[in-house]
Amino acid sequence: MRWGSFVAVGDSFTEGLDDAYPDGTFRGWADLVAVRLAAEAGPDFGYANLAVRGRTFPAVVADQVPAAIGMRPDLISFAAGGNDILRRSFEPGPMIERFDAVVAELRATGADVLLFRFADLMARLPGQRLVAPRVAVLNRAVGETAQRHGAKLVDLFADEGFDHPLLWSPDRLHLSAAGHRRVAAHVLATLGVGCDEEWLLVPPRPAPTPWLAARGADLRWVGQHLAPWIRRRLTGRSSGDTVAAKRPTLGPLTNHHP
Structure with missing residues (x-):
């Protein structure tokens, strides 16, 4: 199948x-995938990206899902919940129930739906004992929901290549450019669309960091990334408070990036 939007x-x-x-x-x-799908579909291919950093699952469902459904696309990707599992107030039961309902709603439009089991990033972050079980519960639910509703599952958790530090940005939470290329390769493989094989190449692993240097890097990370995140949580702010969707309307790729 070839998708037109x-x-x-x-x-x-x-x-x-x-x-x-x-x-x-x-x-x-997502931009990488859109460019590849457009090459298959032709100049009339439409792409919108409604995602905004810092958005919680309820916000994505309330603001982005209705807009996406209204666009009537052939393909929808739905990935949310990562910000919620980092919060003390996280309750998996209600989210999983709502997640299933949202996927059913998306599939009812006739669109193909992409869902994601998140890659394992906890080895580089504090709070493993609290957060890792939450990731496991959410990933299991995503897989079950995909099977139940005929969605397409992109299983990043099964790819041990994501344990490579160069696939992640300095904040240890977001993907690097190489990490995004790897995700795009998995998405396209799930869709049965070919891509540049280099996207799946893992960079050479850096030499082990001496213990003292590694602790210094950890301290810098705390000051530059963890502390600001904690301040935002304490003050009820989000990194996306002043950010709008980069591609809020469905349109051709020639309009602007990509």
Whole structure:
């Protein structure tokens, strides 16, 4: 099958942090996938990316899902919940129930739906004992929901290549450019569309960091990334408070990036 339109919804994962174009705006796996699908479909291919960094699952469902359904695309990607599992108030039961209902709603439009089991990034982050079980529960639910509703599952958790540090940005939470290329390759493989084989190449692993240097890097990470995140949580702010969707309307790729 060839898709004539694609709408991506979600948070920073789908917006494209931290894979920057030369002008500083973000590309990411969804833009890469759109370009490849457009090459198959032709100049009338339409693409919208409604994802905004920092958005929680309820916000994505309330704001982006109705807009995506209204566009009537052939393909919708839905990835949300990553910001929720990092919060103390996270309750998996209600989210999983709502997730299933949303996927059913998306599939009822006749669109193909892409769902994601998230890659394992907890080895580089604090709070493993709290967050890792939440990731496991959510990933299991995503797989079951995909099977139940005939959605297309992109299983990033099964790819051990994502344990490579160069696939992640310095904040240890968002993908690097190489990481986004790898996700795009998985998405296209799931869709049965070929891509550049280099997207799946894992960069050479860097030499082990001496213990003292590694602890210094950890301290810098705390100051530059973890502390600002904690401040935002305490003050009820989000990194996406002043950010709008980069491609809010369904249109051809010739309009602007990509």
